[in-house]
Amino acid sequence: MRACRPIVLFAAAFAALVSAPAAQAPPPRNVILITLDGARTQEIFGGLDIDVLRAGLKKDETVEQTRAYQQYWAETPVARRARVMPFFWNEWMTAEGSVAGNRARGSRFGIRNSKRFSYPGYAEILTGEPHDAVIDSNDNTRYPFPTVLEVLQRRLSLGRDQVAAFGSWETFRWITASKPDGFVVNAGYQAFSSGDAEATRWSREQFEAHSPWDSVRHDMFTFRLALSHLKTARPRVLYLALGETDDWAHGERYDRVLQTLALTDAWLKELWTWLQSDPQYRNNTSILITVDHGRGRTAADWGKHGEQVDGAQETWLAAIGPDWPRRGEWADAPDAFANQVAATLARTLGVDLRQDIANAGAPIEYLWGR
Numbered sequence: 001m002r003a004c005r006p007i008v009l010f011a012a013a014f015a016a017l018v019s020a021p022a023a024q025a026p027p028p029r030n031v032i033l034i035t036l037d038g039a040r041t042q043e044i045f046g047g048l049d050i051d052v053l054r055a056g057l058k059k060d061e062t063v064e065q066t067r068a069y070q071q072y073w074a075e076t077p078v079a080r081r082a083r084v085m086p087f088f089w090n091e092w093m094t095a096e097g098s099v100a101g102n103r104a105r106g107s108r109f110g111i112r113n114s115k116r117f118s119y120p121g122y123a124e125i126l127t128g129e130p131h132d133a134v135i136d137s138n139d140n141t142r143y144p145f146p147t148v149l150e151v152l153q154r155r156l157s158l159g160r161d162q163v164a165a166f167g168s169w170e171t172f173r174w175i176t177a178s179k180p181d182g183f184v185v186n187a188g189y190q191a192f193s194s195g196d197a198e199a200t201r202w203s204r205e206q207f208e209a210h211s212p213w214d215s216v217r218h219d220m221f222t223f224r225l226a227l228s229h230l231k232t233a234r235p236r237v238l239y240l241a242l243g244e245t246d247d248w249a250h251g252e253r254y255d256r257v258l259q260t261l262a263l264t265d266a267w268l269k270e271l272w273t274w275l276q277s278d279p280q281y282r283n284n285t286s287i288l289i290t291v292d293h294g295r296g297r298t299a300a301d302w303g304k305h306g307e308q309v310d311g312a313q314e315t316w317l318a319a320i321g322p323d324w325p326r327r328g329e330w331a332d333a334p335d336a337f338a339n340q341v342a343a344t345l346a347r348t349l350g351v352d353l354r355q356d357i358a359n360a361g362a363p364i365e366y367l368w369g370r
């Protein structure tokens with residue numbers, strides 16, 4: 001009995017010694033990639049485009065009578081964009097973020113592929129290079145090019161739940177990985193099994209809330225399922241691919257494009273608020289937001305994109321992260337491209353993507369303030 005006492009005391013002291021530094025060690029970094037399909041630079045940087053709204057008026061309708069005008073019109077581009085995305089512009093990009101692609105301020109961001117439609121755009125973002133000779137349709141096809149999601153999973157030895165992709169468009173089941181079933185992918189109308197009762201409900205209700213499109217569910221379900229997975233499985237790498245901005249634009253529903261951007265802004269606020277409330281993610285998560293392609297510049301072709309549509313090669317990138325000191329809108333900045341997104345994401349987790357994908361675009365140095 002007597003001999004045990006010092007051993008117990010010693011063990012307690014030793015435990016305190018080893019646990020104290022462990023509790024203070026910062027958790028490893030996380031990354032979140034978000035894409036808003038085909039959201040134009042014109043709306044992101046300028047809000048409501050009055051020419052586009054006017055072109056879609058019904059007979060005898062004035063622009064002032066439209067709900068979109070009443071909700072989103074203001075005199076200047078800076079005021080207009082903040083009416084559509086108040087969190088993004090008035091809070092996030094003012095206090096935390098950095099955003100490239102406003103050509104009026106001498107910042108150019110764009111895609112390197114020549115196709116200017118979705119699959120080639122997402123492939124460029126996720127694999128770090130355009131594949132024009134091979135990827136030439138939006139078909140549900142898997143290609144052999146590894147994505148940054150797969151590279152990060154392997155290099156960081158992450159489990160199945162630790163890398164996750166949620167998409168509104170079903171084709172993300174094929175786009176996100178060169179090999180199936182390595183990590184969580186949930187896209188299009190697809191059930192999601194989860195221990196979270198809320199997620200189970202969203203999973204069921206997605207089939208009860210038909211969108212106008214066969215292969216794209218409403219973004220709300222994608223966002224809710226992704227947020228649930230974030231909170232419960234706590235992935236290091238999350239990809240959230242929202243899609244309605246593109247589909248409403250193809251349907252020439254400009255009002256719905258603006259409403260979708262406004263909804264997305266509210267979701268971004270909810271996501272950021274949660275991240276900043278959580279010890280694993282607070283000030284420890286790098287977020288990149290971009291798009292697969294732009295669209296036409298004029299009231300005649302704003303709904304379109306593709307090889308022949310001028311302006312559809314122009315996109316934008318927003319970045320929020322603990323390693324990136326730049327704040328606000330880029331001005332007179334170096335050009336950057338979608339093929340640099342993958343290596344940029346990887347670098348924030350300490351991974352050199354180009355050891356795996358030799359031709360991937362370089363990380364965007366300017367983000368790190370050099």
Ligand SMILES: [Zn+2]
Binds near residue numbers: 038117118246247250
């Ligand atoms: Zn499209």
